[in-house]
Amino acid sequence: MNSKADNVVIIGGGPAGSALGCYLSKAGIKNTIYEAANHPRPHVGESMVMSSVAVFDEIGFLPILEREGFVKKYGASWHPPVAKGEAAISFDEFPSPHVKQDYTYHVDRQKFDLLMLKHAESMGTKVYQGVSASKVHFDENNYASGVRLNFADQEIDVPARMVVDATGRHTLLGKQLKIKKNDPIFDQFAVHAWYENVDKSQTDSSEYIHIYFLPVERGWG
Ligand SMILES: Cc1cc2nc3c(=O)[nH]c(=O)nc-3n(C[C@H](O)[C@H](O)[C@H](O)COP(=O)(O)OP(=O)(O)OC[C@H]3O[C@@H](n4cnc5c(N)ncnc54)[C@H](O)[C@@H]3O)c2cc1C
Numbered sequence: 001m002n003s004k005a006d007n008v009v010i011i012g013g014g015p016a017g018s019a020l021g022c023y024l025s026k027a028g029i030k031n032t033i034y035e036a037a038n039h040p041r042p043h044v045g046e047s048m049v050m051s052s053v054a055v056f057d058e059i060g061f062l063p064i065l066e067r068e069g070f071v072k073k074y075g076a077s078w079h080p081p082v083a084k085g086e087a088a089i090s091f092d093e094f095p096s097p098h099v100k101q102d103y104t105y106h107v108d109r110q111k112f113d114l115l116m117l118k119h120a121e122s123m124g125t126k127v128y129q130g131v132s133a134s135k136v137h138f139d140e141n142n143y144a145s146g147v148r149l150n151f152a153d154q155e156i157d158v159p160a161r162m163v164v165d166a167t168g169r170h171t172l173l174g175k176q177l178k179i180k181k182n183d184p185i186f187d188q189f190a191v192h193a194w195y196e197n198v199d200k201s202q203t204d205s206s207e208y209i210h211i212y213f214l215p216v217e218r219g220w221g
Pocket residue numbers: 011012013014015016017034035036037043044045046047048049131132133134166167168169170172190
């Protein structure tokens with residue numbers, strides 16, 4: 001921790017960075033997000049789990065999700081690749097004391113991430129988009145003390161009381177410290193697409209997210 005600075009620097013304005021910004025602002029702690037992209041930017045990862053609802057509630061984001069009319073997701077169902085049938089769960093079968101509703105959301109991440117970033121800003125987070133961090137600085141005691149930012153062909157060093165790497169799969173710190181390891185089991189790839197006019201008449205769980213296991217080893221879609 002750099003006690004000369006009073007600001008937490010969050011690198012990355014995805015859902016993790018934005019949620020953290022909200023929590024810090026709620027606690028009265030100054031914080032700034034530096035986001036490399038300019039939102040809205042495309043992203044995969046649309047189908048929210050129920051536990052995320054507890055976070056949305058705590059940071060006051062639920063009314064925005066409701067206002068924007070995101071698809072409500074009441075459960076999940078799995079379909080085997082060859083045999084017929086469906087194994088389904090409904091979230092109301094697993095009530096949590098921290099979640100007051102029986103559904104979560106399926107979101108367009110471009111829109112969702114932008115809304116979350118704006119929400120963090122409205123709660124007090126300073127947000128800079130189009131600014132990427134290239135390095136985290138460490139002091140003589142090995143505490144993170146600031147970041148190097150790249151903006152409009154310039155490099156700027158900004159001090160920070162604390163630095164949070166919220167760069168997602170970009171893993172800025174993991175790469176810088178050379179501690180990133182590939183997981184041999186999750187050595188996978190994904191193809192990502194959206195479909196329109198899907199016929200859901202053959203199922204009685206039209207508000208579920210459907211997961212199909214593809215007829216390949218460890219594959220699903
Ligand atoms: C194929 C696939 C399917 C998935 N499906 C789901 C799903 O159905 N449901 C689900 O909940 N999750 C899903 N996920 C996971 C989900 O995408 C992530 O958990 C989620 O996006 C993580 O959010 P984050 O804020 O940590 O990172 P991100 O959303 O990736 O945000 C990181 C941000 O940091 C910014 N950034 C990166 N580097 C820098 C830098 N150097 N300086 C400044 N900014 C930087 C990026 O521009 C980005 O905006 C899926 C992931 C994959 C790969």
